Amino acid sequence: MTFEDILNNLKKKIYHPIYFLMGEESYFIDQISDYINQHVLTDAEKGFNQHILYGKDTDIDTIITYARRFPMMSSHQVIIVREAQNIKKIEELESYVKNPLNSTILVLNYKYKTIDKRKTFSKLIGQKGVLFESKKIYDNQLPDWIKRYLATRNYTIVPQASMLLAEYLGTDLSKVSNELDKLIISLPENSQITPDHIEKNIGISKDYNIFELQNALGERNVLKSNQIINYFSANQNANPFPRTISSLYQFFMKILTYHFLEDKSQNAVASSLGVHPFFVKSYIAAAKQYPIRKVVEIISTLRDFDMKSKGLGNVSSSAGDLQKEMIYKILH
Incomplete structure (x- = not known):
């Protein structure tokens, strides 16, 4: 079952006796567990029928003792085991999994780890309840995730804004969702979120950011490229050099990939590069400015400056000076 399937069933009051929630991405685990915690029982029922346990203390x-109890004045009891990854020999729960009480909803939050899906214990959970693996999303999946998250709250976002948020917030979904929630509070209902909103409410500049730098470099706009990199140099905390190198490396790798594509239609390019179709034109324009040999040279330059940013082959240059030198070598 997907995250959406599980939440939709819970909202329809379709409950399972066991929810084993595991994996690297804590956000989805917390969302499912919190929904069960908040919505399955009424406040009056929770006093006798809802129990929170912690893996390191249980x-x-x-x-099993808690799980085999019957609810009092309620159709269900809820047991949530947080930090279940700290429980030794979790497979010994198999005796209960074989014959769980339908009146018990047992939720195990097994974060940052997984159990072997090939073993009998895992298969039994899948048969008797819900075995859900919460996987980390990739960088290129984050803009679409942001779009879907906002859509569930009746907001939309322009592609530039979702890419900007994805780049600067990273793939920690708890952090991303918190920033989006704060942004929503400051805007009228059903708004379309733009880079202007992000600059005003989150503090990410709409004019001096990594995407504007990529566009300026892609156009070989020397003046604008230098204006942006000078801003980055003066604002290192918001624009760390390693992140700039990483983003530019991905940008030029996509340009290199574009050069070797046989099908250069918009949809084919978007699919091959893993970008929104809206951004395809910027890669096409950049490819015209940078032939294959120059792109290969730039990628090598970026690798050199990555090493220098870590202190290898660099004795005294500051991060700001290195950034300026790097941009000069890219453009010339």
Whole structure:
């Protein structure tokens, strides 16, 4: 079952006796667990029928003892085990999994780790309840995730704004969702979010950011490229050099990939590069400015400056000076 399937079933009051929520991305685990915590039982029912346990302070026998109790004046009881990854020999829960109580909803938050899906224990959970793996999303998936998250709250976002947020917030979905929630609060209902909104409410400059730098470099606009890199140099905390190098490396790798594509239609390019179709024209324009040999040279330059940013082959140059030198070598 997907994250959306599980939440939709919960909203329809379709419950399972066991929810084993595991994986690297804590956001989805927290969302499912919190929904069960907040919505399955009424406040009056929670007093006798809802229990929160912690993996480091409990054991399998205690969990089974709680799980085998019957609810009082309620159709269900809820047991949430947080930090279940700290429980030793979690597979010993198998005796309960074989024959769980339908009146118990047992939720195990098994964060940052997974259990072997090939083993009997995992298969039993899948048969008797829900075995959900919460996977980290990739960088190129984040803009679409932001778009979907906002759509569930009746907001839209322009592609430039979603890319900007994705680049500067990273793939920590808890952090991203918190920033989006704060942004929503400051805007009228059903708004379309633009870079102007992001600059005003989150503090990411709409004119001096990595995407404007990429566009300026792609156009070989020397003046604008230098204006942006000078801003980066003066604002290192908001624009760390390693992130700039990483973003430019990905940008020029995409240009190199474009050069070797046989099908250069917009949809084919967007699919091959893993970008929104809106941005395809900027890669086409950049490819015209940078032939294959120059792109290969730039990628090598970026690797050199990555090493220098880590202190290898660099004795005294500041990050700001290195950034300016790097941009000069890219453009000339």
